[in-house]
Amino acid sequence: MDIKSTEKEVNLLHERICSALGDPTRILILYLLSERGMYVNEISEALKLPQSSASRHLRVLRERNLVATERQGTAILYTLQDRRIIEALNLMRAILSQQLQEAAEITGAIQKINS
Amino acid sequence: MDIKSTEKEVNLLHERICSALGDPTRILILYLLSERGMYVNEISEALKLPQSSASRHLRVLRERNLVATERQGTAILYTLQDRRIIEALNLMRAILSQQLQEAAEITGAIQKINS
DNA sequence: TCCTTATATGTGGATAAGCGCATATATAAT
DNA sequence: ATTATATATGCGCTTATCCACATATAAGGA
Numbered sequence: 168m169d170i171k172s173t174e175k176e177v178n179l180l181h182e183r184i185c186s187a188l189g190d191p192t193r194i195l196i197l198y199l200l201s202e203r204g205m206y207v208n209e210i211s212e213a214l215k216l217p218q219s220s221a222s223r224h225l226r227v228l229r230e231r232n233l234v235a236t237e238r239q240g241t242a243i244l245y246t247l248q249d250r251r252i253i254e255a256l257n258l259m260r261a262i263l264s265q266q267l268q269e270a271a272e273i274t275g276a277i278q279k280i281n282s
Numbered sequence: 283m284d285i286k287s288t289e290k291e292v293n294l295l296h297e298r299i300c301s302a303l304g305d306p307t308r309i310l311i312l313y314l315l316s317e318r319g320m321y322v323n324e325i326s327e328a329l330k331l332p333q334s335s336a337s338r339h340l341r342v343l344r345e346r347n348l349v350a351t352e353r354q355g356t357a358i359l360y361t362l363q364d365r366r367i368i369e370a371l372n373l374m375r376a377i378l379s380q381q382l383q384e385a386a387e388i389t390g391a392i393q394k395i396n397s
Numbered sequence: 398t399c400c401t402t403a404t405a406t407g408t409g410g411a412t413a414a415g416c417g418c419a420t421a422t423a424t425a426a427t
Numbered sequence: 428a429t430t431a432t433a434t435a436t437g438c439g440c441t442t443a444t445c446c447a448c449a450t451a452t453a454a455g456g457a
Contacts, residue, residue, distance in 0.1 A: 178384070182306035184374045189304030190445080192295035205405055215445060220403055224445095232381050241403045241454045249380070255373040259299045262364050266347050267295075285407060305415080322434060337435055339415095356433045357425045399457085406451070416445070421436070425455085 184252075187231045192216065194225050194256065200234060201253045204246040301366075302346045307331065308339050309371065315349060316368045319361040 178209040190229055199205060205213075211221035225245055233249045248255070250271060284385075302308060312331055314320060326336035340360055344348040350363045362368070 169312045180378050181309055181371070181374060182304070184378065185300065185303035185309060186305075188295070188300035190301075192445095194296055194300060200332060208402090218404075218446080219406080220446065222403095228323050238454085241401090243404065249377050251373050251377050255377075256296070258366050258370040258373070262366050262370075263299065265364070273422080319439090323432095334418080334436080335416065339400095341435080343443075353424085358434065401456080402454085404451100404453080407441090408447105408449090408450105410446090412443100412445080414441100416441085417439100419436105421434100423434080424432085426431080 183231050184233065188235055188256070189229055190224070190227075192220070193228060193281070196221075196224055196228065197233065197247070197252060197256065200245060200247045201250070203246075204244045206242045206244060208242075298346050299348065301391045302342055302348055303371070305339070305342075307335070308343060311336075311339055311343065311347065312362070312367060312371065313362060313370045317363070321359060323357075325360070338340075341348045 188197075192214065196210060199210060199213060207221050207225060210216070210217060210225070211218045214221065216224075225234065229236060229245075232248055233252055234245050237244045237246070300315070303312075307329065311325055314325060314328060322336050322340060323333065325331070326333045329336065331339075339383070340349065344351060344360075347363055348367055349360050352359045
């Protein structure tokens with residue numbers, strides 16, 4: 168039951184996307200960009216981040232080809248490279264909301280027992 | 283263009299799934315489990331991991347409700363909690379394979395120019 | 398050219414993640 | 428009770444990540 172080395176390489180690449188998603192701020196950025204392209208300062212204001220932090224997070228996303236950039240004068244517009252990343256995030260959101268619902272049901276059941 | 287605090291909380295939870303996916307070994311484990319339930323030692327052998335590493339990775343996945351456990355005698359069977367996580371991973375894989383394809387086309391074009 | 402705006406990066410410090418070794422715990426069998 | 432098997436955890440170490448401050452770069456306008 169071994170994993171082939173080629174498959175391992177794909178999964179290593181795979182990990183490049185996943186670890187980019189491993190930071191909550193970057194998830195928020197992706198959701199922001201899913202609505203419209205934005206400039207660095209817009210993002211840093213929306214998320215109340217120091218400009219340098221926003222820039223660095225965006226760099227990670229760009230290095231992993233999750234966002235694209237386009238210079239417009241002195242500003243740089245960041246946009247989603249591939250909207251399917253939002254689909255992937257929404258799938259996780261669906262899993263989460265089900266977990267939360269189940270947790271609430273358990274909490275409710277416990278409260279019933281205790282009352 | 284502010285993010286509501288409730289939304290922020292959801293995204294924090296969200297991050298719990300994503301950061302679990304942020305490790306290549308855990309991605310491999312999830313793919314293994316997508317085929318069938320497995321015991322810790324099976325996983326550690328398949329991935330050539332020390333038993334303690336496999337156990338720790340599985341704990342992370344369990345704490346985030348991505349896998350479920352069931353004791354069977356002295357062994358513990360790990361299974362996927364929600365197959366949609368594999369859908370999410372496959373979406374990322376699709377994004378990746380497109381990126382790789384585009385990269386190959388660029389490489390090919392450069393080789394043509396240079397020849 | 399000098400100044401302003403927008404973005405990127407160098408740096409240091411704090412925190413977390415991952416690893417392997419050794420050891421502890423839990424179940425089952427003799 | 429002792430032993431064997433399967434899994435989990437304590438520990439120290441190394442490495443990676445994130446942050447915020449200050450500074451650098453890049454483009455545009457006066």
